[in-house]
Amino acid sequence: MPPHEIQAAFAAALIDTERPPPEGLIGRDGGPVARRFAVHRAARLAGLIGALEVRHPVVARLVGDAFFTAMAQAFVAAHPPASPLLLAWGDDLPAFLGRFRPSARIPYLADVARLESAWARAHHAAEAVALTPAALDALAPPDRQAATIVAHPSVGLVASDHPVVSIWLAHRRDGDPQPPAAWVGEAALVVRPEAEVRVHRLTPGAHALAAALLAGASVAAATAAAKAADESCDADAALADLVQFGAVTGFTSADPADRRL
Amino acid sequence: MISTPTASGSPIVTLPAVAGVGLNPAHVAEILAGGTPVGFFEVLAENYMGAGGPPHRRLTAIRERFPLSVHGVGLSIGGAEPLDRDHLARLACLVARYQPAAVSEHLGWSSHDGRHLGEPLPLPYTEETLARVVERVDEVQTALGRPILLENPASYLRFAASTIPEVDFLAAVAERSGCGLLLDVANLDVSATNLGFDAAAAIDAFPMRHVGEIHLAGRFETVDEAGQPLFVAAHDGPVPESVWSLWERALARSGPIPTVIEWDAELPGWTIVAAEAARAERRLAALRRARGTADAAA
Structure with missing residues (x-):
């Protein structure tokens, strides 16, 4: 043979x-x-x-x-x-x-696996320097509304009908996990701006904003998406949080000329 | 750090002839905090092929303090199919980034029909497979821009199709491709038991002039369905005495050679693994001194 x-x-x-x-x-x-x-x-x-x-x-x-x-x-x-x-x-x-x-x-097992997959991708993602909040502050309001983001290469989003972040946190270490305080859906932003992976809970509005921005929408369009998901959402604060978390490495204009802001 | 005499065996590694350890992430914090040092570390290449993140930060910190050996497990050099160019490019990128003192891979295959099959698998030793392995090693060495070491496998069975003894096969690969060899003494002892050959005679026949690095490891001992001994290269415990004495026998022929303790499963605390390396280092230091004396007399 x-x-x-x-x-x-x-x-x-x-x-x-x-x-x-x-x-x-x-x-x-x-x-x-x-x-x-x-x-x-x-x-x-x-x-x-x-x-x-x-x-x-x-x-x-x-x-x-x-x-x-x-x-x-x-x-x-x-x-x-x-x-x-x-x-x-x-x-x-x-x-x-x-x-x-x-x-x-x-029923929440698949979503926990989804969060862990996002964590693993963030863990091994390329290094990049995240913007500081000052970079956001420096954007004049009209520019800000027209801007799209360049996401940090480690960013991932996970949304679940279950309290996926609470479950994941409770079982990260051996021990006696406590049940989540409330059985409500949770969304997570996973990001590794420096050495360690961070997992942040997002409100439904903040999640809608982040999902739209990651899909390439302008801040104005993402703000509309956030308001549609949750009328009471403070989209400006949610955007500031994304920058604060280290999820953004740059802003570009949604303008067809695609000038770098 | 220990002063660093160069390896006496193959000229193609720049590792010092000291004792090192296969690095486990679980031990890194203690090692970097100044826990018992060893002469160098060896890492599994595939664990550091992500784009960035904590693994690279760890490896960078280790590389700043210790000589490094990169040990690949996924190239499938003995496979019937062409090398995975993407994987070879990843290995070349890792080697270019960390400039390790040694790069090694396995005599085996792990990919078939677009699937990765895990641990390297055995191949029959024939003129045809020999020519193929030489060609692949050449391709790898060209891509990396440096020679590699090829490791002898742990065998559990043999192929009826084989026509060349393993030791002759390895020597021929080294001679034709210019690669060096990584003598895994633990694998050789496991193979000798499993296939029923004399391990000491195999050490005596091993082409030590090509050996640039040695592996030592623990094993799991069981029997097959006929009651014959079946040893598994599990890397799950201390180095058995039979492996230590075969190592001594090899070094008596070659002089000191960089030696790695591999302990991957049932992992104990760092001090236990470091103590195994210290045992190897004591012997290597004595051999280095003896060689230094002989060199001075010559």
């Missing part, structure tokens, strides 16, 4: 644990190979499951080791990594969990 066929058979049996080991393998003194081949299967799964656990420690704590291992195994089968860059693998986990029947009794 040529080497590429040997490798194809090896890979197929590695992935499909129902298959016997491929032909052409020999154990010690010509002995059996099933347990020896199983070492390779176990090493693959342990490595991939370990990578998911590094990315999703709170999901792992919420469901427990045995459940996490079984769930991760199903995820590996459905979404095997294409690249050896495992630190970037797992963005499909939230959607997978949303469809995963065994965890349907934990």
Whole structure:
């Protein structure tokens, strides 16, 4: 058998644990190979499951080791990594969990995974210098209304019908988590302006503003979106918060000339 | 820091012939706070291939204080498919950024049909796979602009198709591609047990002139379904005595060589890992002194 066929058979049996080991393998003194081949299967799964656990420690704590291992195994089968860059693998986990029947009794699990994915992306995102509040203050009101933002490369937004930030915070460390004070939906802005990832709760209006700005809307349009989500929203304050959090690295004009402000 | 004599084995690494440790993020704070130092650190390349963030800040701080070895696990040099150019570019970027004293990868494959399969897997040793590995190593070395070290795998089984002994295969790769070798003594001992060959004889036959770095690690010991011993390179405990004595045997042939303690699972506190490195360092220091005396006499 040529080497590429040997490798194809090896890979197929590695992935499909129902298959016997491929032909052409020999154990010690010509002995059996099933347990020896199983070492390779176990090493693959342990490595991939370990990578998911590094990315999703709170999901792992919420469901427990045995459940996490079984769930991760199903995820590996459905979404095997294409690249050896495992630190970037797992963005499909939230959607997978949303469809995963065994965890349907934990309806907030997918959103916790979404928050952890955003956290992981922020953790590994490129460095960039965030604007200070003074840069916002320096914008004259007409310029400010026409401005669009350049987001910090680490920024992510997560919105949930569940108190996802409270749940995540309560389970970040081992211990005895307290239930959220109120079971209301929460939205989070995830950002890493300096060394550490920060997670900020956003009001519905502030979330609408941030989502519109991240999608490229002008401050004026984003303000309208914020008011539509929550009439009482102070959009100016919400924008100032975004700058304060380090989520903005620049303002550009929404003007077609696209001049840098 | 220890004074830094250069490695005696391969001329293609600039690591000092001292004891180092495979870096675990859990230990970094204690190391940077001045906990028991070691001679150098080795990092898994793939853990530092993000664009930025705390991993790079940690690695920068480590690199400012210690010599560095970058150890890749994902290039799939023994694979049947072309190298992943994106991954090779990421490795080249990491190497250019940190200018490590050594760069190593595995004799194995980990990608097939667009999938990453995790830990490096074994390949049959034939003239065809030898030519392919030499070509791939050459491609990697060209992309990095420097030679690499290639590590011997831990074997659990063998291929009926193999026609070349592993030690001859490794020596031929080194000679044809100009790469050096990373002798994982723990892998060699695991393979000897699992395949039923004499580990001491394998050390005696190993092409030490190409060895630029050595790995030592713990292992998990079990048996297969026929009751035959089955050792797993789990890196989950102290270095077994059989591995220490094989290491001594290798160094008796080569003189001192930079040696890494790998401890990745069931991770203990930093002082326990550092104590393993200290044991290796005591022996390496004695060998360096002996060599210094011999050099002075010559």
